[in-house]
Amino acid sequence: MNEEQYVATFRQHLPAVSKFLVRRVARDEVDDLASEIFEIAWRKRSSFKQGSELAWLYRIGGYVIANHRRKETKRGAWLPLLDTDASAPSAESLGIANVSIAQAWGALKPAERNILALSAFDGLSVNELAVALEITPNTASQRLGRARKNFAEKLD
16 A cells, blocks of 8 residues: 555545544544554555455554553553443443343343444444454354344344
8 A cells, every 4th residue: 555545545434433433432532543543554554455444444443442441441540431342332322222222232242242333333344344353254244143143132
């Protein structure tokens, strides 16, 4: 990826990356973390695969969020609005108005919440999920199907 492609990727995907972050961290941290994601993307641009830009940025974002939360925990900061999972929205942020959805969401495993959030809220396809989660497309499809089934069961 050359500089011109990087700038185009930045302009195209900054809003989506910011929305990804808003669902996972405090709003006042979004700009700094988005900058960190794109800084890492620039440094790792040689590992970039054409056509999977957003999923690639989400994968970097997952690591940035996890590192950010570890730093906060080491400093003794409590993140009251965040779930304990390092990559999915909290049940509270999703279902305040609908208790049954919140309860079903909260009963899911963190990995299930993560894959459902990336699919439903961030709009990733199965192939993009595979890139973001560093798994094969077949595994992503199976995990997504199981998570959807489990969520539906918990709603009933």
